[in-house]
Amino acid sequence: MSFRAIEWRSEAGILRLIDQKVLPGETRYQELTRVEEVAEAIRDMTVRGAPAIGVAAAFGILMVSRGREGDDRRRALQSADALLRASRPTAVNLFWALDRLKAVWNRPEATGPEIEAEVLAIEAEDVAVNRAISKHALTLCPQEVTFFHHCNTGSLATVDLGTAPGVIRSAHEAGHKVMAYLDETRPRLQGAKLSSFELMQYGVPHAIVVDGASAHVMRTRKVDMAIVGCDRVAANGDTANKIGTYNLALAAQDNGVPFYVAAPMSTIDFDTPSGDDIEIEERDAGEITRIGDCEIAPPGAPAFNPAFDVTPNRLISGIITEYGIARAPFGESLAALRSEIGKAPV
CATH class of the missing domain: 1.20.120.420 (translation initiation factor eif-2b, domain 1)
Known part of the structure; x- marks a missing residue:
């Protein structure tokens, strides 16, 4: 590194x-x-x-x-x-x-x-x-595995290893034959800039695609699982992550691709009943109307820039935590894992 x-x-x-x-x-x-x-x-x-x-x-x-x-x-x-x-x-x-x-x-x-x-x-x-999350996630990975990831929740987003890209990296290091597709992740391009940067450091085969290509890639490239990190999980399993995650989950459902969220228990907000109660940050419209110093929209064009969206729990196959994998009904499975908080990750 x-x-x-x-x-x-x-x-x-x-x-x-x-x-x-x-x-x-x-x-x-x-x-x-x-x-x-x-x-x-x-x-x-x-x-x-x-x-x-x-x-x-x-x-x-x-x-x-x-x-x-x-x-x-x-x-x-x-x-x-x-x-x-x-x-x-x-x-x-x-x-x-x-x-x-x-x-x-x-x-x-x-x-x-x-x-x-x-x-x-x-x-x-x-x-x-993060290492425990990867350990649990590897039980889901076939020997030859193709991932789809949105945004960046790897080593750059944590102290080390990461959540979802940590799983991709861990599968590669464990000897799996890995391919990863990375959404570029508009508007700040964390997938193209950061996730690709990390995977290149580790020698993991991958390809960057535009955000709108996810459904096509899933339909034509035999994706085994979509895996993302998150910024907040409500008590019912609704999950807030970088804008575009909801779109990816919809594409995954339509193509029969399992959709997993890698989430430390510290990201589960048991005081927030559902995704409707999560505050969504709105950022400067200039993140949409320009890339770096280059203006890409007409001067004065209005823009709406929510930084996150909420993926409903019905689209999520599992939430991978350091204590195991929660599945629907998430209100029950997450509450069961809550009793493990304070213990060493397993």
Whole structure:
């Protein structure tokens, strides 16, 4: 590997992030020392992917906690917590990580080492969780397997390995004969820019296709499974992911292709009953009307740019977690897996 998306340099108190806005043309790192910089990196998608966002926010909290004690630390952390919560609304891992840390730092007797230990635990658990997800997913993969993936939820979107692309990579490394089709993923092209970048690093055979080609590819190229990551799963299994995921699930259903979601349990939002209750982030219309610095629409053309959509649970074959694979009825199967939270991934 020639990159690492997120790295904490403890002695210097620096969070080192690969700048995903400039990939694949340039591998550039940002070194952040203030929580305001972390919040901006989340907002402008320097760091992206639900797990990576949660881990980055955790390190932002750690930055603020260092060198402070007592009421001064608590006030500073309350402000930092609010700033980070406002950075992006849809990815539940952000709020999961901040809630987990608040349970530590909000105690009057909390110590700096306790806060740091919890942050580092969140980082380490992300790696273990992703490896467990791949382990369960490989039980679904034939020896010769063709995947279809949308967006990017790989090493760039997590601490290491990733969720859905982690499955593709793990199948390749386990000796399966792998082919992966990658939606380019408009409007920011995470599939073309980031997923392809990762799979090239690992030597995984793949091809980029335009988002509108998914149904044709499934019909003509013997796709074995579509697999995506996610930013939030409601208690009933409805899943929010990058815009275009719903379209892919519909294409998969019409072509008899199983559609799987790779999701850490931290991404399951049991307080959200259904996908109708998930807040969908809307981003700058300029992401649609231009690519980079090139304008592709008439000047002043209106645009609507939802960053995510919700795939109804009826289109999902299974949700692959670190504790096993949930299947319909998802309200029951996800609730059963919930009892495993806090245990080591299996």
